[in-house]
Amino acid sequence: MSEEIIDDYKLVKNMATGQSSQVWEVVEIGSSRHLAMKLLLPEKLGDVENYNFLVHEAEVGLKIAHPNVIRIFKLNRRKTNPYFVMEFFPAGSIRLRLQRKDTQFFEEKTKDILKQTATGMAFMNAQGYIHRDLKPDNILANASGEVKIIDFALAYQKPSFFANLFGGKKKPQGTRSYMSPEQIRCEILDERADVYSFGCLAFELVTGRTPFRGATANDILAKHLKEKAVSPKLTNPRVSKPFGDLVLRMLAKKREDRPRDFHEVLMALKTMVLMETEVPEKAP
Numbered sequence: 464m465s466e467e468i469i470d471d472y473k474l475v476k477n478m479a480t481g482q483s484s485q486v487w488e489v490v491e492i493g494s495s496r497h498l499a500m501k502l503l504l505p506e507k508l509g510d511v512e513n514y515n516f517l518v519h520e521a522e523v524g525l526k527i528a529h530p531n532v533i534r535i536f537k538l539n540r541r542k543t544n545p546y547f548v549m550e551f552f553p554a555g556s557i558r559l560r561l562q563r564k565d566t567q568f569f570e571e572k573t574k575d576i577l578k579q580t581a582t583g584m585a586f587m588n589a590q591g592y593i594h595r596d597l598k599p600d601n602i603l604a605n606a607s608g609e610v611k612i613i614d615f616a617l618a619y620q621k622p623s624f625f626a627n628l629f630g631g632k633k634k635p636q637g638t639r640s641y642m643s644p645e646q647i648r649c650e651i652l653d654e655r656a657d658v659y660s661f662g663c664l665a666f667e668l669v670t671g672r673t674p675f676r677g678a679t680a681n682d683i684l685a686k687h688l689k690e691k692a693v694s695p696k697l698t699n700p701r702v703s704k705p706f707g708d709l710v711l712r713m714l715a716k717k718r719e720d721r722p723r724d725f726h727e728v729l730m731a732l733k734t735m736v737l738m739e740t741e742v743p744e745k746a747p
Contacts, residue, residue: 531583662713
């Protein structure tokens with residue numbers, strides 16, 4: 464990027480680049496504070512849909528203040544170069560750690576990650592927002608296991624304009640490996656859709672794979688709709704039976720069969736052992 468300064472912010476380092484946007488580490492010139500800035504890629508400037516997603520993500524984040532949710536401080540709606548400024552949290556995503564097969568990290572931190580993520584989601588849902596894209600890519604975790612939930616581009620507040628706008632689309636919005644059946648069917652969602660995505664996440668953290676895989680996107684979506692999930696214990700025998708059963712409840716096809724909200728998930732996780740120290744011996 465040719466510019467080194469945008470308004471009151473000096474661009475220091477490109478932290479991440481996605482399909483339509485990039486995140487920069489910036490320094491606020493007046494205060495010398497290190498912050499992060501998300502802005503559209505140069506080739507996406509002028510794209511109405513990407514502009515709307517960026518602005519909407521910032522508007523949601525500006526209303527949510529929680530230790531486990533990335534804090535957004537400022538939105539610039541300028542059409543020529545929109546951006547928002549958020550807290551600087553120099554940590555990679557859970558996705559990157561899964562790709563690196565960081566087994567020691569997950570051995571030590573999985574329960575903390577799940578509890579912090581569920582705590583942040585309980586707060587977000589309590590504000591009336593459904594995230595709709597909860598996945599390892601959208602959870603940052605540093606070496607200490609501190610968690611920040613990010614990316615509210617698909618979030619909506621129910622009932623609201625965005626609920627009707629996104630819920631009425633013919634094409635499902637979200638990431639196919641983590642979408643609840645009702646999200647795939649483009650129904651109006653409640654917090655149990657996020658609980659389902661969280662179940663997919665929990666499954667992946669203890670097995671290294673998502674609960675449903677397929678050769679095509681449609682194969683995966685069809686499995687979310689019709690194929691009963693199996694316990695993560697079948698892939699990783701060290702998974703405790705109570706945790707395996709909780710994951711299966713979260714992955715129930717009917718939303719009424721899942722935990723009703725993240726408070727219920729947290730209560731279950733509180734005293735639960737996720738992983739056995741040794742693989743249980745099979746009965747003779």
